[in-house]
Amino acid sequence: MPLPSQPLRKLGFLTIGLFDEADPGRGHESTLGVIELGERLGFDSAWVRHRHLQYGISSPVAVLAAASQRTSRIELGTAVIPVGWENPLRLAEDLATVDVLSAGRLxxxxxxxxxxxYDQVKDALYPSTGDLEDFGYERVRRLLSFVRGEPATDFSGVEGFEVFSHRVQPHSPGLGSRMWYGGGSLRSARWAGEHAMNFLTSSVVKAETSEQFAEIQLSHVREFRAHHPDGERARVSQGLVVIPTDSASSEQRARYKEYAEKRTPRTAAPQGPARMMFAPDLVGDSAEIAERLYAHAAFQEVDEVAFALPFTFEHEDYVQILTDIATRLGPELGWRPRP
Incomplete structure (x- = not known):
């Protein structure tokens, strides 16, 4: 169990950014407002999910570009961008641009x-190359190389009035060390470590060596660090769904409890052919949640978290939950807000 002398170092949160198709602006504005609130409350980081052809954030890079102009301190993350939808070179340009705009907070x-x-979308996404695309780790390796400043072309110099670079521009030197891999298997944890990335471990993992969620997640943390150049100092962020109820109304508490209970059955055993294990949502007052976290085998080996907000709640619910995390749960875990 972590000791008071080993406090939680970084506290973040993750939102999916849902919106109504009839009024998408309101939902996106709510997401930006939540990120601004997070900064005021002293959170270290705010993360957004990625959803294509759904009613959630389809362009997290664009949303975080906007957030970068409405905040000044909080770190801004994506959890996660599925690179199968992306051209690595173009994504590297977008990421570097937002990192520059945010003064190195991406x-x-x-x-x-x-x-x-994929079978239903490939003709729209890759009409000529749908059956040739490689969706493995090589796609991320290419992205890393471009972000880290490796050559994208053997051509550079002046042509007429235009000047060309051999690498992606803008180049943001620190961004390469702030790239994260969202993994749920031993293989992905190992690959992320071998390529000197940081590691995001969420509330979904693959049941490979156990059917106990905390044991599985712990094995991923250790596998990652065993293969990372920084070893035990390699950064890992844990993301569980956490819903503190300290200042919640009776109606909110009942709704939160119902939400978690509907999702609990899927946590009892591996789900589907891929044998995915889901973590139970943590609902209760902050002291109760802290006790459960301290007993969590994987939490015991991390010093930063990005707690996931529930998918379908209202803006006012997120305000209450974030406020309780920052003012009640964080201090229970030894964390202190940034000034």
Missing amino acids: NPGVSVGPPMH
């Missing part, structure tokens, strides 16, 4: 794999 998280429902 923390891009990515993952591999074919796009969801």
